[in-house]
Amino acid sequence: MSLPKILTAHTHLPGIETFDVYRKNGGYAAVEKAIKTMTPDEVVEEVKKSGVRGRGGAGFPMGMKWSFLAKPEGVPRYLVCNADESEPGTFKDHWLMKTIPHLLIEGMIVSSYALGANASYIYVRGELMYVVRILEKAIAEAKAAGFLGKNILGSGYDLELYVQPGGGAYICGEETALLESLEGKRGNPRNKPPFPAVKGLYQCPTVVNNVESISTTSWIVNNGGDAYAAIGIGRSTGTKLISASGHLKKPGVYEIPLGLPVQEFIYSDEWCGGIRDGHHLKAVVAGGSSVPILPAAMLLKTAAGEDRLMSYESLADGGFATGTMMGSGGFIAMDETTCIVRNTWNFSRFYHHESCGQCSPCREGTGWMEKVLHRIEHGHGSMHDIDLLVDVAKKIEGNTICPLGDAAAWPIASAIRHFRDEFEWHITNPQEATRPGAVFKGHMELV
Amino acid sequence: MKVTIDNITIEVEPGTTILQAARKIGPEVAPPAMCYYEPLKASGGKCRACLVKVTAGSEKDPRPMPKLVPSCITQVQDGMIVENTVNEQVLETRKGIVEFLLLNHPLDCPICDQAGECHLQDFSFQHGVQQTRYEEERRTFEKQDLGPNIQLHMTRCILCYRCVFTADQITGKRVHGVLNRGDHAEISTYIEKAIDNDFSGNVIDVCPVGALTDKTYRFKNRVWFTKPVDAHCDCEKCSGKVTLWYRGDEVIRVTARKNQWGEVLDFICNTCRFERKNTADWTIEGPTKVARHSVISANKYGANKIVPEFARRLAASQYKDVHEARDTSQLNIKQLPEERFKALIPPAGESAVAGIRSIQNWAEDK
């Protein structure tokens, strides 16, 4: 069976980052087709039919988000591309933009046309200045060829595209914090409602979408929403980029058809090629650091004993008791040399560092959990610390302005849920547990 | 439109928030607010003290809302049903919020100028638990002077952003904001630039805690030993409507007037606040009406004006015969001899003995 390639069909071609090579391989055909033969609403309709879901983490259907965009008379609308990608374990947008920048630019043009935006923005993670330059070059090339600027392809449609580097804050990937930052303010998430679709950038209706989401739109315009929906499984249509990292033989960015069995993704030579020699899979964080961690066995099979698939529904099967989430597709595999306590502490450091500090549960709770985990990891924990962590995580979850609070709570709650004996071992055997490289060799089921 | 809060239904204008509707019903059902401040646009939504449960979204869509919502920024819908004081989850979460807010808080009330009129004290006292589970070191900051009259003690700040909004909305040119992130975020005037503006002093009044204090009043007195009096003057810069705080015959502090919820009614200028400290500068209107739960009301003018229930409890908690070493918190009010009780209520205009300790006793007995 030939694998569907929507985003990576041409990424192997030398010179694909240039306009000429991209154009020769069918690039910008979607702009021509959309602008010359389709109305904006027809483009929206195709995206709706495709069923493509937001690839930034939440998985909200893109066509539905677009149709919620308010369209009051005389008020500009904006499209903003979220290229802030800072979630630990996720590096697909970075790879896509540097490898084939015109795919994003073309998608931005098609999407802006569909939404009636005349100015659109790409907000790039601050650490990726070289990607900013790559995108700016691509924009200049597209503009020179008449695909951007005034009166695109003689249609009367105008579009300016701007690239804005962020300051390197994870929180600016949260869509409303991103908008604040884009407006030149401190990147604090806004309270919702109002949602960006009603009051977004400069208080105007705005759509925020992920790099990968926007990059799919050219293919959808060229091939039709139905063709896209034919790939994948159930409500998880199309393909997804997975950032595979950790103790895999072949880490990297993969475009998988949604519905691929997890087992196959990890062990098949076509994909990650299995766990590094002589080692066994212990645990996986399947969708970026924010999603619940799962023990290997629980990841490969659902509670009902079925093969787990790489899809939004299957990964979430069993709720948080036995399931996890697709998230942004940051797939981190950990073998038996990994200390779950240390890993959990490490994640908690990240969220403590990145909390914007606006709301009390997240501002204070992330620091608290980090300190308690530090204590346990360094051999000074006590048994009630475990329940304390569970309780603090519970008091943060759902009570904050933005989902960063949840994202900080879930990894900790899930690590304790599934690896409690490992935490207990750290507490009861502090001397052994704090020896360099020491790892709990308890009853964990390795695969 | 109709909204029901804790089983009490009330009619409100469209656009009213749950918190405003609850305040309309009365303090018994009004959620606590540590960041929301009605006079300041865009305030609220941050502290999460006011989270409530919406058990029915509206008449049209009676589904409950999945998460607790911040009542200060959530508008009511027709037929909405809200639970505040009657909901376990809300109260449990609120305990958590108190714990979070106190986590890095120094609790140096005995040397804090805000003590007695501190919203964090009230909040933790009413909604918190007595012990902390926090064993780690607290984060601290150096004190900073924001110009000659205002001191910032960042260690006590709860990042409610009220002062930032004040600087933004009242004082015109902003030189005041938040630096850094997370629990290391701090209020600052950029590069310690002094706030130099006629209305900058208002940040002191809006601050719910002792993070921003009046240097001209610093350590002068405890608030419950001072007498608040409403007064006004002809001011060319502001309304001139203030509260004067007296110690004996001396004006030791001038603040804006506040409503029942501790919100400033009219922002005042720095001249009124920091420079007009003689009775001769003012036309006196009379004693300030103080909310009865406040320790300030345990003060000067006629304790007999205080609601009888409170007076009795106060008296009971204070009542202690020097020869008797009994636990007054267990004291039953009915056991008090009538004449002893009367003797504790001073004639109008005279002082009663009161302090933090007695108030807490009173509350424990409650």
Ligand SMILES: Cc1cc2nc3c(=O)[nH]c(=O)nc-3n(C[C@H](O)[C@H](O)[C@H](O)COP(=O)(O)O)c2cc1C
């Ligand atoms: C703390 C936080 C960080 C986020 N970071 C990103 C990010 O780096 N990139 C991204 O596309 N979405 C990120 N999101 C999700 C966005 O808020 C938003 O849902 C997304 O950009 C919408 O695009 P999509 O519908 O195409 O996925 C983040 C969310 C949160 C709460």
Ligand code: SF4
């Ligand atoms: S949850 Fe955390 S990151 Fe999000 S707004 Fe609150 S403090 Fe900021």
Ligand code: SF4
């Ligand atoms: S701010 Fe309030 S709680 Fe904090 S030390 Fe001062 S009086 Fe006490």
Ligand code: SF4
């Ligand atoms: S200094 Fe006071 S008013 Fe300003 S944010 Fe801190 S607590 Fe709020």
Ligand code: FES
């Ligand atoms: S008062 Fe509502 S969140 Fe602070």
